[in-house]
Amino acid sequence: MTDITEKLINHIANLARLRFPKTDLERYTHKAKHIIEYVEKLKTVDTTGIEPTAHAVEVEGFMRADEIKPFENRDGILANAPDRDGDFYQVPKVL
Amino acid sequence: MTIQKLHQQLKDKKISAVELAQDYLKRVKATNPDLNTFITVTEDTALAAAKMADDRLKSGKDITPFTGIPVGIKDLFLTHGIRTTCGSQILGNYVAPYSATVVERLEAAGAVVVGKLNMDEFAMGSSNEHSHFGNVRNPWERDHIPGGSSGGSAAAVAAGHCVVALGTDTGGSIRQPASHCNVVGIKPTYGRVSRYGMIAFASSLDQCGPMARTVRDCAETLQVIAGFDPKDSTSLHLPVPHYSKTLGDSIKGKRIGIPKEYFIDGLDPEVEKRVQDGIDELQKLGASIVEVSLPHTEYALPCYYIIAPAEASANLARFDGVRFGHRTKAPKDLRDLYDLSRTEGFGPEVTLRITIGTFVLNSGYYDAYYKKAQQVRTLIKNDFMTAFEKVDTIVAPVTPTPAFRFGEKTDDPIQMYLSDIFTIPCNLAGLPGMSVPCGFTSQKLPVGMQLIGKPLAEAEILQIAHAYEQATPWHTQLPPIGAA
Numbered sequence: 001m002t003d004i005t006e007k008l009i010n011h012i013a014n015l016a017r018l019r020f021p022k023t024d025l026e027r028y029t030h031k032a033k034h035i036i037e038y039v040e041k042l043k044t045v046d047t048t049g050i051e052p053t054a055h056a057v058e059v060e061g062f063m064r065a066d067e068i069k070p071f072e073n074r075d076g077i078l079a080n081a082p083d084r085d086g087d088f089y090q091v092p093k094v095l
Numbered sequence: 096m097t098i099q100k101l102h103q104q105l106k107d108k109k110i111s112a113v114e115l116a117q118d119y120l121k122r123v124k125a126t127n128p129d130l131n132t133f134i135t136v137t138e139d140t141a142l143a144a145a146k147m148a149d150d151r152l153k154s155g156k157d158i159t160p161f162t163g164i165p166v167g168i169k170d171l172f173l174t175h176g177i178r179t180t181c182g183s184q185i186l187g188n189y190v191a192p193y194s195a196t197v198v199e200r201l202e203a204a205g206a207v208v209v210g211k212l213n214m215d216e217f218a219m220g221s222s223n224e225h226s227h228f229g230n231v232r233n234p235w236e237r238d239h240i241p242g243g244s245s246g247g248s249a250a251a252v253a254a255g256h257c258v259v260a261l262g263t264d265t266g267g268s269i270r271q272p273a274s275h276c277n278v279v280g281i282k283p284t285y286g287r288v289s290r291y292g293m294i295a296f297a298s299s300l301d302q303c304g305p306m307a308r309t310v311r312d313c314a315e316t317l318q319v320i321a322g323f324d325p326k327d328s329t330s331l332h333l334p335v336p337h338y339s340k341t342l343g344d345s346i347k348g349k350r351i352g353i354p355k356e357y358f359i360d361g362l363d364p365e366v367e368k369r370v371q372d373g374i375d376e377l378q379k380l381g382a383s384i385v386e387v388s389l390p391h392t393e394y395a396l397p398c399y400y401i402i403a404p405a406e407a408s409a410n411l412a413r414f415d416g417v418r419f420g421h422r423t424k425a426p427k428d429l430r431d432l433y434d435l436s437r438t439e440g441f442g443p444e445v446t447l448r449i450t451i452g453t454f455v456l457n458s459g460y461y462d463a464y465y466k467k468a469q470q471v472r473t474l475i476k477n478d479f480m481t482a483f484e485k486v487d488t489i490v491a492p493v494t495p496t497p498a499f500r501f502g503e504k505t506d507d508p509i510q511m512y513l514s515d516i517f518t519i520p521c522n523l524a525g526l527p528g529m530s531v532p533c534g535f536t537s538q539k540l541p542v543g544m545q546l547i548g549k550p551l552a553e554a555e556i557l558q559i560a561h562a563y564e565q566a567t568p569w570h571t572q573l574p575p576i577g578a579a
Contacts, residue, residue, distance in 0.1 A: 002460065009450065016408060016453040017415070018446060019434040031447055031508055032454065038509050039397040042467050045474065052469030055299050056476055056525025057285045057550065059329055076176070076192030082422035089417055092428050 001040060004033035096579065098160055098258055098312045105152055105163050112148035112163030116141050116207050118579075119165040123209065123256045126577045129237065132251040134170045134228045135178050136210040141165070144207045151205060160315055162205030167257035169248050170211035171218055172198050172303070173292040181294045182216040182226040182244075185414050185421045185440030195292025196327070197261060197303050197320040204319050209257050213247030216442045217411065218268055218296045220244050221514040224505055225444045233275060234574035235541055239498040242272030242514075248306050249276035254577025259307045259316050263293060265300045266399055267493075267518025270530040273306055274493035274543025277532045277572065279313050279560070280306040284551045285525035286331040288317075289324030297406035298329075300399075300522045309570055310531065310561040314338040317553060336554050342561040347381030349559060352486030356392035357517055363496045369534040369542040370492045373563065377490065380562050387482040387489065391474045395520040396512060398475065401455050401468035402523070407445075408452025414440065447508065476524040479547075488559055489547040492517050493530045497540035517545060527553045531560040532569035541569075 002008075009029040013020050020028055071077075083090040104110045110118075120138055127133055148163035168174060171181050173191035180186045194202070202208065215225040223231040223246030233241040234254040241250040245262030249272035252260050262269040264282035273280030281304045288303045295301060305316035318338050324330045353374060358367060378384050416422040416436025423435035441449065455464035482489060494514055504511040521528035527550075530543035544563070548556040564570050573579075 002463075008454075012450055012454050012457065015457065016449050017412075017433040017437050018441075018449065019438045028447060028450055032450055035400060035447075035451055035508060036454070039400050039464065039468075041397045042394055042401070042471050043463075045391070045394055045467075045471055047467060047470035047474070050470040050473050052466055053472040053476060053523075054469060055285070055329070056472070056523065057329075057331070059286060059331065062328065062332065064325060071193075073175075073192045076190070077418075080189055080192070080419035082416060082420070091417055092426055092432055094429055 002036060004029060004036050096258065097309050098164055098315050101164060101258065102160050112145040112152065112207065113142060115163055116145035116165055116209065119209055119255070119257060122577060122579060126254055127256065130232045130234060130250055130254055130576060131229050132213055132231055132247045132254065132256050133210040134180055134182070134213050137177055137208055140177065141207050141209045144202070148205050148207060157205070159204040161201065161319060164206050164259065165209045165257050166201055166206045167210055167212045167248060167251045167260040168198055168208055169214050169245050169260065169262050171214060171263055171294050172261060174198055174208065174211065177211065179211065180228070182214040182228060183440065183442065183445070184227045187227070187421065189419055193292065196289040196324045198292065200319050212251055212260055215244035215246070217294070217407070217445050218244040218263055218265055219407070219444050219448055221267070221271060221511055222504065223247065224501060225442060227442055230501060233498050234576040235277065235539065236498065237576065238500055239540065240275065240501060242275035242498060244268040245306065246272045249273050249278055249280065252276070252278045252306050252308060253574050255579040256577065259305055259312055261303060262306050263301055263303050264522065265296050265403060266522050267515040269304045269306060270493050270518050270528055270543065270545060271515060273530040275498040275541060277541035277569065277574065278306055278308055279310050279529065279531050279570070280304060281313050281317060281529035281553065281557070282521065282527065283317060283321065283553055284527045286329050287527070287551065287553065288320050289327040289330045291324055291326040295410040297403040298410060299406060300403060310557055310564050311339060311342055314342060314557045333551070338554050338557055341554050341558045344558055345381060346377070346559050346562045349382040349488065350385055350486040351377055351382045352385050352387035352482050352489045354387050354389045354392065354482070354489055354491055356389050357491040361495055362492060365536040366492055366495065366497060366542050370544050373533040373544040374490055376563060376566055377559070380566060385486050387486055389478040389482060389520065391471065391478050392520060394471050395475055395523055396516050398468045398471045398523060399519045400451070400512060401464050402472065404448040404452030405456050405465050406452070408449045408456065411445070411449055472523050475520055479524045479526060483549050488552070488556055491545045491547065493543040493545040497536050497542060521547050526550060527556055529556055529560055531564055533567070534569055
């Protein structure tokens with residue numbers, strides 16, 4: 001049984017690019033612990049030799065011609081940018 | 096009103112498509128402030144589309160059963176030039192630069208989109224209490240939830256805000272709200288309908304499907320949206336049968352399996368009774384009833400709550416405040432921009448699921464949780480395949496209880512997740528499933544009966560559901576709020 005601590009959830013939040021203030025961290029740790037404890041139930045199932053299922057319906061990877069199909073609404077994509085400089089997305093300075 | 100009836104009226108010029116759209120929009124204006132089914136009402140574009148439908152009807156060219164029919168779209172499907180929020184603050188101002196394939200197909204058939212329907216944020220929820228845009232009320236009982244996540248879609252169809260709505264179902268999000276609102280909803284086989292332009296929650300489970308007042312309307316809608324789409328590499332390259340052709344055929348001799356694991360403690364006695372009455376009716380119609388066993392049913396919920404959050408945590412990584420969506424004010428560096436935009440933009444349930452998903456995929460835990468869940472998923476799928484050697488279709492309850500009151504389950508996530516205990520296995524196995532109205536509780540809350548089919552057996556479950564529907568009065572009953 002994994003010990004779900006605030007330290008662990010803080011680490012997970014960091015990986016997920018989320019940031020929890022103290023009260024939220026307590027709440028999310030409590031709820032996550034509850035859920036993880038619940039899903040631990042799967043450990044009682046014998047899955048020796050059972051193949052994992054990633055997709056329920058198997059689809060053969062299908063091939064298509066590698067052709068350029070232009071997307072007509074470039075402006076519509078750029079219009080959603082929270083901040084931009086002409087055709088470039090703008091973010092805080094990285095270097 | 097059904098598609099068939101409205102189509103006849105439009106063809107006979109008893110009503111124009113513009114008048115029909117105005118009629119639906121009027122009802123939306125009257126009852127949407129109370130029910131909150133829509134996040135965005137698209138009155139102007141709807142009236143323009145209705146005008147075009149009238150031109151088509153006048154010229155007699157390119158007329159389909161959908162020409163001029165008002166439809167609602169769950170706000171998870173991209174709609175070109177129209178705000179698409181997915182029920183989230185993080186996409187509060189997002190205007191889609193293209194449309195989902197299913198929306199394009201409906202519009203090409205002449206359907207009139209009246210608006211974007213409310214939903215649990217990123218489709219994560221069973222009660223519609225997780226929408227950034229507020230709760231949707233159940234038109235049958237306004238203090239009760241409509242179900243989720245396609246709660247806006249179900250309530251809108253029930254209240255007569257649209258004739259048909261598109262929903263999505265990852266763990267029951269079409270069937271559960273359909274059952275709570277006395278409408279029909281079908282989740283097709285995984286891959287039957289294109290997911291292109293659907294905002295992804297859990298990509299191996301998500302599937303789009305129609306919700307409507309009748310089985311026939313669902314069949315007609317599925318006909319339009321189903322089929323291969325080169326833009327979705329998981330869509331199936333297989334011919335689409337004629338779904339309404341077998342509606343009305345006898346179900347005599349059909350073998351119907353009743354899974355004993357679905358009739359458990361915790362199943363509301365009134366729900367059990369209504370579903371049992373439904374099974375008896377199917378028997379009267381000539382079906383043979385066989386008990387079957389799906390022994391791994393109890394592991395479906397924990398299995399789902401590993402797989403779905405894992406896939407969600409990966410899918411939702413794209414919301415980083417750079418290219419679209421909410422961006423925090425005055426971030427001091429790029430890391431600040433990512434962390435704060437996401438933390439501010441996602442609601443609590445989505446944040447919790449991203450956390451769970453990131454945890455189970457984290458190195459060191461991956462085999463113990465994610466891989467284990469994928470193996471259990473194989474066992475769940477195998478259970479169904481074994482049962483389908485004996486029977487044609489499985490019939491079960493949709494939900495363990497009728498619609499509950501707002502706030503009743505918000506504090507305990509497991510209690511909330513248990514609402515989907517009977518719908519989740521079908522998603523894990525990729526099978527088609529539907530909910531058809533099967534009566535009411537003493538409090539006049541709707542109950543649905545679930546039909547689960549073999550892979551790609553949509554026509555068969557529609558046929559059985561139709562036979563049942565036509566033999567019972569439930570689908571003709573309308574809620575006290577909205578209707579027509």
